[in-house]
Amino acid sequence: MLLCDFHIHTTCSDGSVELGRVVDLYGQTGFDVIAITDHVVNGDTPMGRLAHRFRLSVRADTFDEYMAGIQREAERAWNKYGMLVIPGVEISKNYLTSDKSAHLLLIDIKEFIPACLGYEEIFLAAKAQDALTVACHPHYMTPKTDRDTLYLWNNRDRYARYIDAWEIANRDDVFNVISLKKYPYLANSDFHKTRHLYSWKTLLNCEKDITAVKQCIRHNRGVAITLFRK
Ligand code: ZN
Ligand code: ZN
Numbered sequence: 001m002l003l004c005d006f007h008i009h010t011t012c013s014d015g016s017v018e019l020g021r022v023v024d025l026y027g028q029t030g031f032d033v034i035a036i037t038d039h040v041v042n043g044d045t046p047m048g049r050l051a052h053r054f055r056l057s058v059r060a061d062t063f064d065e066y067m068a069g070i071q072r073e074a075e076r077a078w079n080k081y082g083m084l085v086i087p088g089v090e091i092s093k094n095y096l097t098s099d100k101s102a103h104l105l106l107i108d109i110k111e112f113i114p115a116c117l118g119y120e121e122i123f124l125a126a127k128a129q130d131a132l133t134v135a136c137h138p139h140y141m142t143p144k145t146d147r148d149t150l151y152l153w154n155n156r157d158r159y160a161r162y163i164d165a166w167e168i169a170n171r172d173d174v175f176n177v178i179s180l181k182k183y184p185y186l187a188n189s190d191f192h193k194t195r196h197l198y199s200w201k202t203l204l205n206c207e208k209d210i211t212a213v214k215q216c217i218r219h220n221r222g223v224a225i226t227l228f229r230k
Helices: 019-029 046-053 063-081 119-128 156-162 176-180 210-219
Strands: 002-008 033-041 084-093 102-107 132-135 165-170 185-188 200-204 223-227
Touching: 002 019, 002 084, 002 102, 002 185, 019 033, 019 063, 033 046, 033 063, 033 102, 063 084, 084 210, 102 119, 119 132, 119 156, 132 210, 165 176, 185 223, 200 210
Parallel strands: 002 033, 033 084, 132 165, 165 185
Antiparallel strands: 002 200, 084 102, 102 132, 185 200, 200 223
């Protein structure tokens, strides 16, 4: 099965490891498929404006450069490690309360999508690009923080039909509500630092190409999770 991680941050947003080093770290560890998913933060709150100012968000004017960097590294990763690197973003709608906040991975993105759009608009724009949509850390995290992102879970009756998969595990957390609801699932590291390599991961039973990977996740057959440790 393919060892995969679909939720990885770099210094293009708030990660501490530069893109090239991230690729070498995962390549040397033997991963088959990774997605780079730096934050795209909503700029319509004071918090969001700060994130933009301090370059903790990919923005409309830095998106092309971001994508070109991933494309370059994807070619290098394929040639050197036989590892598939997929471009993505984490749409990060941050508000003062957990109930209003949500994070959403868009995997295999092609065009910039601003995080201040409404949810329906974001989902439809993602579908138009054939990007995979993944609800991240969708329930209470441990320890409980005011940075939980509960909006999509609390509004699942309205939005589940747009969501290709939900994170059933994120780094060290497991969200059993996803299995109880029988939603399609993935497990990811939410990598920000080197030590986050050791965390929950996804195994996929499919070919190592982008179409097969997306199809496997959407159908959610041949998917397993594993706690990857040293
Ligand atoms: Zn997040
Ligand atoms: Zn993240």
